[in-house]
Amino acid sequence: MNKAIYISAMPFSEKVSRDWYINLLHENNYDIEFWDVSDISNSNKNIISSTRDKIQVLSNFSYPKFEEMLIRNNHIKIIYIVVVSFHKKTSKIYTTLKKINPYTVFFNWGETPEGGISFKKKTFSQKIMMYKNNQLPFLSSLSSLTGILYCKILKYLNKIKIHDIYFNAGGYTNTPKNAKRVVNINLCDYDQYISQKANDNKVDNFTVFIDSNLVSNSDIELNGLKKIDRDKYLSSLNRFFDMFEKQYKTRVIISAHPTSNYSQNDFNGREILKLKSAELISNSKYVLSHHSTAVSYAVLNYKPIIFLTIDDWIGEYEEYANSEFSKSLQSSLINIDSIKFEDSILIKDVDISIYDKYKYNFIVSKDVEGIESSKIILKEFNEYFVN
Numbered sequence: 001m002n003k004a005i006y007i008s009a010m011p012f013s014e015k016v017s018r019d020w021y022i023n024l025l026h027e028n029n030y031d032i033e034f035w036d037v038s039d040i041s042n043s044n045k046n047i048i049s050s051t052r053d054k055i056q057v058l059s060n061f062s063y064p065k066f067e068e069m070l071i072r073n074n075h076i077k078i079i080y081i082v083v084v085s086f087h088k089k090t091s092k093i094y095t096t097l098k099k100i101n102p103y104t105v106f107f108n109w110g111e112t113p114e115g116g117i118s119f120k121k122k123t124f125s126q127k128i129m130m131y132k133n134n135q136l137p138f139l140s141s142l143s144s145l146t147g148i149l150y151c152k153i154l155k156y157l158n159k160i161k162i163h164d165i166y167f168n169a170g171g172y173t174n175t176p177k178n179a180k181r182v183v184n185i186n187l188c189d190y191d192q193y194i195s196q197k198a199n200d201n202k203v204d205n206f207t208v209f210i211d212s213n214l215v216s217n218s219d220i221e222l223n224g225l226k227k228i229d230r231d232k233y234l235s236s237l238n239r240f241f242d243m244f245e246k247q248y249k250t251r252v253i254i255s256a257h258p259t260s261n262y263s264q265n266d267f268n269g270r271e272i273l274k275l276k277s278a279e280l281i282s283n284s285k286y287v288l289s290h291h292s293t294a295v296s297y298a299v300l301n302y303k304p305i306i307f308l309t310i311d312d313w314i315g316e317y318e319e320y321a322n323s324e325f326s327k328s329l330q331s332s333l334i335n336i337d338s339i340k341f342e343d344s345i346l347i348k349d350v351d352i353s354i355y356d357k358y359k360y361n362f363i364v365s366k367d368v369e370g371i372e373s374s375k376i377i378l379k380e381f382n383e384y385f386v387n
Contacts, residue, residue: 002029002079002381002385003033003078004033005034006022006035006083008036008037009038010038011038012057014275018275019188019189020083021188021373026055030381033056035061037061037066037084040066040093041061041063045062046060047059070100077385082104083107086151087151088147088150091150094160098158098161104164105164108166108168109167110169110293111361112325113325162176162178162180165182166182166183169364170359183376184365184367185373186364186365186372187293187363187364189296190296190363191372193296193301194370195372196278202283203285206283207250207285208255208284208286209241209252210287214290215234216261238267240336241268243341244342250285252270253280254267254271255277256272256273257274281303282301286306287306288305289308295325299329299355299359300363302352306331306334307331307334309323309333309334328354329354329358332346
């Protein structure tokens with residue numbers, strides 16, 4: 001039986017299982033292990049083993065145990081899928097992988113306007129100012145400019161693992177120049193989009209709000225971003241939804257973040273659904289969102305979108321990110337704390353050429369457009385075990 005091991009900085013979840021093709025591999029008789037390294041440390045501790053949806057999940061890793069298990073598997077033909085981005089906090093995972101050198105693949109996707117093209121074009125002095133103003137993404141993970149320099153030194157000294165395959169989605173990906181093999185795919189959301197388009201979809205008069213779970217998202221603290229006032233935020237959202245529904249004679253449905261735990265009262269009785277973004281946005285009339293990779297569904301379906309910001313984000317990374325998203329799609333950006341009148345809510349018409357530019361930058365690789373990534377990935381994995 002072919003064996004695949006996921007090394008992940010994200011805990012196992014239904015969404016991770018779907019988007020990172022764990023379900024696909026399991027359905028094709030792969031033996032799957034999921035190593036949750038989200039809390040890996042130097043301290044000695046025993047690994048915890050559990051079973052989730054028939055998948056063996058290992059957690060509570062230490063670096064010595066991580067290395068030991070890699071060495072133990074060295075004689076077995078395994079594909080390691082690394083769901084860990086490289087930065088200061090994760091650098092030891094990458095140096096350990098370099099040392100043991102297992103066969104690894106990396107999904108090079110999820111680039112967005114604020115972290116991709118826009119940021120790369122900025123001068124060094126502009127980046128320094130962004131750092132000072134807390135507008136760098138993953139600030140606490142990078143820790144400081146010293147952390148950035150440390151990562152660059154590791155790369156220069158060839159101390160980090162270069163993956164055996166990079167699966168690249170879209171035209172803008174940050175692939176190492178010395179990458180061994182690059183295979184073009186599309187963002188995981190594109191597979192959901194294709195599946196949804198195969199259905200007989202009918203546009204209905206409702207609006208989708210893409211929730212980011214800002215009220216209890218652990219990534220906010222992890223990345224050094226500003227916490228928000230839960231009650232104030234939900235109150236402002238609901239006030240804006242009331243205004244929007246009145247102005248455009250529509251109803252707002254909440255596409256809740258998978259990690260969220262809302263009650264119906266949090267959104268004044270509005271419908272709340274999880275893991276339904278592809279279906280909801282395909283059938284919707286309008287989309288409301290903060291910056292999020294799930295914006296891809298609005299782009300692929302050419303839906304008018306408004307980006308929402310709040311007072312607490314003024315001068316922060318979140319303000320910068322939402323601004324770059326709205327610029328990239330030439331969409332409205334509205335501060336829900338300060339807007340006062342329904343008729344000042346403007347939905348801009350979709351510019352197909354602008355949406356297509358975003359699509360090919362961040363979602364779709366032109367040479368495999370129309371093809372489900374799952375088919376490309378499964379073919380590559382199967383060929384590895386045959387050769």
